[in-house]
Amino acid sequence: MNFTVNGHSTYCYTGGKAFDAAKPTILFIHGVLNDHSVWILQTRYLANHGWNVLALDLPGHCRSAGDPPATVEEAADFVIALMQAAGLEKAVLVGHSFGSLIALETAGRVPDRVSQLVLVGTAFPMPVSPALLEASQQEPLRALEMINIFSRSTLAPPPSAMGPGTWVYGASMALGRRVLASNPKVNVFHAGFKACDSYTHGEEAMAQVSCPVLFVLGEVDQMTHPKAAQGLIAKARNAKVVVLPGGHNQMNETPEPMLQALVGFLDLTGHKFKP
Amino acid sequence: MPGYADPSFDTLALHAGAAPDATGARAVPIHLTTSFVFESSDHAASLFNLERAGHVYSRISNPTNAVLEQRVSALEGGIGAITTASGQAALHLSIATLMGAGAHIVASTALYGGSQNLLHYTLRRFGIETTFVKPGDIDGWRAAVRPNTKLFFGETVGNPGLDVLDIATVSAIAHEAGVPLLVDSTLTSPWLIKPFDHGADLVYHSATKFLSGHGTVIGGIVVDGGRFDWDRSGKFPELTEPYAGFHNMVFSEESTVGAFLLRARREGLRDFGACMSPHSAWLILQGIETLSLRMERHMGNTRKVVEFLAGHEFVSRVGHPLLESHPSHALAQKLLPRGAGSVFSFDLKGSRAQGKKFVETLKIFSHLANVGDCRSLVIHPASTTHFRMNDEALAAGGIGQGTIRLSIGLEDPDDLIDDLKRALKAAEKVTGVAA
DSSP states (O other), X not given: OEEEETTEEEEEEXXXXXXXXXXXXXXXXXXXXXXXXXXXXXXXXXXXXXXXXXXXXXXXXXXXXXXXXXXXXXXXXXXXXXXXXXXXXXXXXXXXXXXXXXXXXXXXXXXXXXXXXXXXXXOSSOOOOHHHHHHHHHOHHHHHHHHHHHHOOOSSOOSBTTBTTBXXXXXXXXXXXXXXXXXXXXXXXXXHXXXXXXXXXXXXXXXXXXSOEXXXXXXXXXXXXXXXXXXXXXXXXXXXXXXXXXXXXXXXXSHHHHHHHHHHHHHHTTOOOOO | OOOSSOOXXXXXXHHXXXXXXXXXXXXXXXXXXXXXXXXXXXXXXXXXXXXXXXXXXXXTOOHHHHHHHHHHHHHHTOSEEEEESSHHHHHHXXXXXXXXXXXXXXXXXXXXXXXXXXXXXXXXXXXXXXXXXXXXXXXXXXXXXXXXXXXXXXXXXXXXXXXXXXXXXXXXHHHHTTOOEEEEOTTTHHHHOOHHHHTOSEEEEETTTTTTOSSOOOXXXXXXXXXXXXXXXXXXXXXXXXXXXXXTBOHHHHOTTTHHHXXXXXXXXXXXXXXXXXXXXXXXXXXXXXXXXHHHHHHHHHHHHHHXXXXXXXXXXXXXXXXXTSTTHHHHHHHOTTOSOSEEEEEEXXXXXXXXXXXXXXXXXXXXXXXXXXXXXXXXXXXXXXXXXXXXXXXXXXXXXXXXXXXXXXXXXXXXXXXXXXXXXXXXXXXXXXX
16 A cells, blocks of 8 residues: 655555554564565564554655655654554554664654564664675675675575565565666665665664564574674663574565564564464 | 575585475475475464465475475576476466466467467467567567567577577567566576576476486476566556455565566466476476586587588588577577587488488487487477478478487487488488388
């Protein structure tokens, strides 16, 4: 479904169910060169188990219009505006990688409107090497290959978002190419990386967060190694940490453990599931 | 598998899609089971509703088949694949997923006889029409497009004339028309060419041939490159609008790059049911493990046999792009630097009876209807694989009444040449028989 946010059409995938404001809402925020479709398994499950799901495409990405956010702070403003447009007083925020920083910054700005925070494949700071930052601008397709190699943890991924027979590496490469091509004006790859690299407000934001926080980290994640999340974990008032046996593609290389981590956390923090 | 580089072709051919399982089995196990136990009613419902990924019933998916699907996807540079009962089933699944009655296909004239038959006769009965265009007739591809065109289709190298498809040019015309290019890469395998790198959108194989390589199994596979934007095209409501046959799912919303595969599996395998047996998948996996080794030998042997035939006085034509005389020579040098395949045809300077004698005299070459075996094979296309085609269609496909097709195997090339020498001599001696 589409919302008008800051005058631009914003697409949110709803997990195959109609949006129902009466249900609790969980909002998913993707990372660099991703879109809503990386969350398909988790979102469809939640949408069919009592939740309102909104998995957004960030502005200037795929189905959403507008300028892509240049900073994490700008993206957080957008998320707050989206919650406003959707009439959400409160929501669970789930973010992956760049999206985790956006979720964190949003939760820090409007702590009363975030009931739970889930940070997947997160790190703070989230520096991007100068070589990769430059490659994302000068040779984005080569840089895309680099990040997918760094993100991958296995040559034998289990049945994934598109079902059995999915070659996750190839699917991630294809999605990256599609997202990049979806914005002919702005290199959303470089813009996203720059936003990650320049974000300095993470610890201050976490200090403002009052809700329970789940960290979902990949044991062999080369993009955001679990060590790089320890500072944020230490700052969180009510943190739970789950380390999955995979890399940076938590949603697609370890889809079941990812779902179980999410469901377990939501159950633990007050939202009981109805099978 | 964290690392600094993407594994090479040879590594992927052995490892993509498979890792030791809970039993410790190093080779890929054959999961010969029709169905898979649900953990709970909720788990069952979630699997059926695509909320969780897993196997339900082997017509739709199976762990052994999934290894093969991932492996061929990896080798082709695709996003995923679907195994099918045969190469023809893969072609049918591709077409049936993308269109229904009233649609139109533009296809190369240089096709395997069964594919030509499917398009020219069988699909016409179901309301899908095809316009055939010579693969090198670039203006012809463009001119054949109609408002209801939904697909371009050709073979990497046409069977059996080995007309090389200019994939980049033909795919560009297809994309201008808002439709994908489907390529049959059976005769080349990903070792010789990766059609996605040149602009193809969907690739399929008769895995019966080079992928398996041992002549023991029938199977097919279709791979999606994930590059075609179905929404942008606007010509595929099958993928971009709610499908009442599956929870009103909009496949292109569910998966930005994988809409085709979602529908093909959820509808095509479910309803048409042309799935692959896990045992067949396992046999094909055994073949793929040695694909690069075999292809290298196939190409080496082919070079020697082509050179021999081209220099033989009783041979009027050798149809292999290795030769400068072949119309696709220059294109093959560019697109297929490792070789244009080991299946090719040649013409004897003689009568049909002499051709028959030639085939019957061969001892190492087996006379049968297959290609891409590790053993060398021979056939007379006009009376077998392409027998339903009239003279005009045969000529359009570069096939004469006296054309002989060879599939060069992995034997010692000197033995193959000896066999051919003997058969050519026997054929030359045939006299007094009407042509």
